[in-house]
Amino acid sequence: MAFNLRNLSVLAYANGFTFWHYKATADDHAAMNAPSYFIEAGDMLSAGDVVLVTTLHAGRMLCIAPDTRGQRAVPLH
Numbered sequence: 445m446a447f448n449l450r451n452l453s454v455l456a457y458a459n460g461f462t463f464w465h466y467k468a469t470a471d472d473h474a475a476m477n478a479p480s481y482f483i484e485a486g487d488m489l490s491a492g493d494v495v496l497v498t499t500l501h502a503g504r505m506l507c508i509a510p511d512t513r514g515q516r517a518v519p520l521h
Contacts, residue, residue, distance in 0.1 A: 447484050455496070464495040476506065 448469070456463040468476065473483060476497060482489060489495075493508040 447481055449484050452485055452495075453487075460490070462493045464489070464491065464493060466497045468497055468499045470500075482508075508513050 451467040451469070455464055455465050457491050482495075489508045491508055491510045495506045495508065497504050497506060
């Protein structure tokens with residue numbers, strides 16, 4: 445499956461920071477780490493934003509980082 449903009453929503457926003465939720469359907473976490481996965485939402489996401497991703501089997505948090513091709517989600521450690 446590819447990224448679906450309808451499954452991305454804002455949970456909280458303050459001082460230029462946005463906390464997002466993304467409900468993934470069939471994509472695995474490796475696919476979401478690809479630099480172009482969130483490209484469709486690139487004009488909405490900012491560096492430093494956090495995305496809580498939930499799938500059918502797990503959840504994880506990703507941080508939006510700048511990339512040469514736009515914004516990229518990277519796992520929080």
